[in-house]
Structure formats: structure tokens, C-alpha cells
Amino acid sequence: xxxxxxxxxxxxxxxxxxxxxxxxxxxxxxxxxILYKLFNFFEMAYVEYFNKKLFYNHKYIKKKKxxxxxxxxxxxxxxxxxxxxxKHKSYFEHRVKxxxxxxxxxxxxxxxxxxxxxxTAATLVKLTFGLRDYNxxxxxxxxxxxxxxxxxxxKTYHKGEFNLGYKAxxxxxKDVKHGYEIEDDNLNLAxxxxxxxxxxxxxxxxxRSTSAAIFLNSYYELTEDLDKDxxxxxxxxxxxxxxxxxxTNQYEFLAVFVETFIETPHEFRTQFPTIYTKIKTMLNFxxxxx
Numbered sequence: 001x002x003x004x005x006x007x008x009x010x011x012x013x014x015x016x017x018x019x020x021x022x023x024x025x026x027x028x029x030x031x032x033x034i035l036y037k038l039f040n041f042f043e044m045a046y047v048e049y050f051n052k053k054l055f056y057n058h059k060y061i062k063k064k065k066x067x068x069x070x071x072x073x074x075x076x077x078x079x080x081x082x083x084x085x086x087k088h089k090s091y092f093e094h095r096v097k098x099x100x101x102x103x104x105x106x107x108x109x110x111x112x113x114x115x116x117x118x119x120t121a122a123t124l125v126k127l128t129f130g131l132r133d134y135n136x137x138x139x140x141x142x143x144x145x146x147x148x149x150x151x152x153x154x155k156t157y158h159k160g161e162f163n164l165g166y167k168a169x170x171x172x173x174k175d176v177k178h179g180y181e182i183e184d185d186n187l188n189l190a191x192x193x194x195x196x197x198x199x200x201x202x203x204x205x206x207x208r209s210t211s212a213a214i215f216l217n218s219y220y221e222l223t224e225d226l227d228k229d230x231x232x233x234x235x236x237x238x239x240x241x242x243x244x245x246x247x248t249n250q251y252e253f254l255a256v257f258v259e260t261f262i263e264t265p266h267e268f269r270t271q272f273p274t275i276y277t278k279i280k281t282m283l284n285f286x287x288x289x290x
Contacts, residue, residue, distance in 0.1 A: 052217065057132050057284075066118075077118075079183065081126070096125050105141070107144050110173060120176070124139075127195065131214065134211075137167075139168070146173060160172060164200060169193050184263055192255045241260070
């Protein structure tokens with residue numbers, strides 16, 4: 001093919017330059033694509049068979065910055081953010097900005113404020129900060145009500161829900177705020193509902209996302225360990241530490257356990273160290289306080 005191109009003497013020098021530039025560009029794209037696929041292959045193999053760790057987590061061509069008023073909201077609500085290094089704070093802010101930019105925020109009988117946007121965005125970023133795949137495509141919009149709302153899904157009042165069909169998280173803002181005002185009661189509505197969204201999203205991209213592989217493999221190992229260890233399972237069920245709602249189904253089990261892990265990590269590690277370690281691995285959490 002290259003010989004044929006060289007024989008095209010009718011092309012002007014500028015035309016030849018453009019023609020060969022396009023060829024070089026296409027070859028470069030193919031090489032990059034092959035390298036990307038090889039990287040994914042080796043990272044997935046490493047995660048599956050050697051160690052549940054990403055080759056890298058944070059790498060951004062150009063980090064986005066939050067305005068001062070939004071950073072102030074982060075400092076007010078998100079203690080996780082406050083404990084990060086300056087470098088990691090910049091990564092956290094970039095991800096918050098990215099979520100706000102790509103998500104539709106809707107108020108039902110309430111005006112959507114920066115406070116609402118930043119707190120919900122920061123919740124997702126906090127939960128996925130140890131993982132590279134944080135763009136949860138199953139959440140395209142966040143809907144706020146002032147307080148508990150009537151859900152047409154099951155004809156009852158909810159404080160929050162993840163609507164998979166509408167790709168929406170729906171919140172009572174009153175209860176989202178309450179979850180951050182009291183940080184050690186193992187109840188945080190935003191965390192709970194975001195974990196549902198993350199769980200479903202990672203199941204949908206499991207074959208191509210190493211973040212999803214780490215998350216789901218650790219979760220499956222946790223459930224298998226509990227099935228094998230009847231004594232630990234009984235201790236967990238009869239414990240006053242984990243609320244009973246966790247045992248409704250596999251999705252609520254995961255959401256409640258992550259809520260508990262985030263809110264009271266030291267107590268969790270003391271009471272159920274093996275379970276704590278699995279969840280820490282699942283979120284790839286190696287941060288201050290955990």
C-alpha cells in the first residue's frame with residue numbers, strides 16, 4: 001500500500017504531506033488502541049490472579065478546579081476530603097466538578113443549590129475515590145424533593161431510591177443533610193443509594209473494568225466467606241451493630257455494610273475485622289481514617 005502511495009506523483013507536495021500525515025495519524029491511533037488493550041489485559045489479569053490493586057488510579061490530562069464557594073461546601077460536609085493531602089484534594093475536586101458537569105440536577109418543589117450538587121457529587125467521589133472507574137453512567141440525573149416523597153415504583157413514601165430505568169437517583173434533601181449532620185449512626189442516605197447505583201453499574205461493565213472486578217470480586221468473596229462461616233454469620237445477624245435491614249437482600253446487604261464502613265470504620269474493624277478488610281479491599285480504601 002505504501003508503494004502505491006509513493007507512486008502517486010500527481011499529488012502536490014502539500015497534498016503528499018497531508019496524505020502521509022493522515023496515514024501516520026491512523027497508524028498512531030492503531031498503536032495506541034493496541035497498547036490500551038494490552039494494558040487492560042495485563043491489569044485485569046493482575047487483579048484477577050495476583051492482587052486486587054490497580055496499576056494506577058489518578059491520572060488526568062487537565063484537572064478541573066472548583067470555585068471557592070463549592071470548596072467551602074466540601075470542607076463543611078466531607079471530612080474524608082478534609083483528611084486528604086493537597087494532591088489528593090485536587091483529584092477529589094476534579095472528580096466532583098466532572099460529576100456536576102455531566103449530571104442533570106432536578107428539583108421537585110425545591111430549588112437546587114450548589115450545596116445539593118456538591119454534597120451528592122462528593123458522596124459518589126468519596127465512595128469511588130480508591131477506584132479509577134468513577135463515571136457511573138447509570139446515573140444521568142439526580143432528583144431532589146424537600147423531604148420524603150411518594151414513589152410510583154412501589155406506591156409508598158421513600159427518603160431515597162435509585163431508579164435504574166430512568167437512570168436517576170432520587171433524594172429527600174432533608175434526609176441527605178441529616179446523614180451528614182450525624183456521622184456515626186451508620187445511616188447515610190446518599191451513601192446508601194449511591195452504592196446501589198455503583199453496584200449495578202459495575203455489574204454492567206465487569207468484563208472491561210478492573211475497578212468493577214476489584215469491587216465485585218471482593219464482594220462475592222465476602223458473601224462466600226459468610227456462607228461458609230456460620231458462626232460469624234450468626235454473630236453478624238444477632239449483632240446490634242449492623243441494622244437488620246442489611247439482611248433484606250444482597251443489594252441492601254452491600255449498601256448497609258458500606259454505610260457502616262464509611263461512618264464508623266474503627267468500630268467496624270474492632271467488631272468484625274475480616275468483613276471490614278473485605279470492604280476496604282472492595283473500595284480500595286487506603287486513606288486516613290480507614
